[in-house]
Amino acid sequence: MNVLLAIAITTGILSGVWGWVAISFGLISWAGFLGCTAYFACPQGGLKGLLISTLSCCSGVFWAMVIIHGSALEPAWSMLGYLLTGAVAFVMCIQAKQRWLGFVPGTFIGACATFAGDGHWQLITVSLLVGLVFGYAMKNSGFWLAARGRQEASPLAEHASPDA
Template identity: 75%
Template sequence: MNILFAIALTTGILSGIWGWVAVALGLLSWAGFLGCTAYFACPQGGLKGLAISACTVMSGVVWALVIIHGSALAPQLQILSYMMTGVVAFLMCIQARQTLLSFVPGTFIGACATFAADGDWRLVVPSLALGLVFGYAMKNSGLWLAARADKHKSFANDNA
């Protein structure tokens, strides 16, 4: 079985399940899909990729809260908000020197999700976290399915 087809199949099935789970738990389905996206986009796969994706996405949530709350300290001085955004964006990138924070897009995904949810981190964090787990399940179940189908096909050919 083609790997892309297998991953597409498991992603489709698990996306439908995620949509139901998100609604049932009162989570943000779109933020969960951002978590899935972060896992799929991370250059590392497996559990290491899941750990890196989780650390970077959650660090992005924290950085967004720094910007939101820092900007609220002096709302009359908009220039300070812009400067803070620049400094934090720099820090979001430079933290990639640490292995678990090395996936810069994950950091920005977490921050963007937090901004989009008006800083409601109590809703964003579980949505992103479950989305990361679903992304891991989508990709790895697809890889497993493709390998199993190929093994079954090879076994059938050997016995023909």
């Protein structure tokens, strides 16, 4: 079976499951899908990719809260918020020098989710984390399904006549 088709199948099935899990447990479905997206987008795969995308997303949640709380310190001078946003965005990028925080898009995904979730970082974090696990399951179960499809097709190919 084609890898893309296999991943599409497992992603479709597990997306429906995620929707049910999110509603059943009071999680934010779109934030979970951002977690899935972060795992899929991370250049490193497997458990290492899951760890890197998890740490990067969680650092983004942290940095968003720094901006949210820092900007609230001096509401009369809105320039502080802009300066803080610029400085934190710089740090969000430069932290990628650290191997385990090297996925900059994941950091921005975590921050954007936190901003979109009005700073409710606890719920955003849990939703992102469960979404990351679902992303891992979607992609890796797709790889498993594709490999299984190839294994099952192999014996058939050995017994087929060359003229068939």
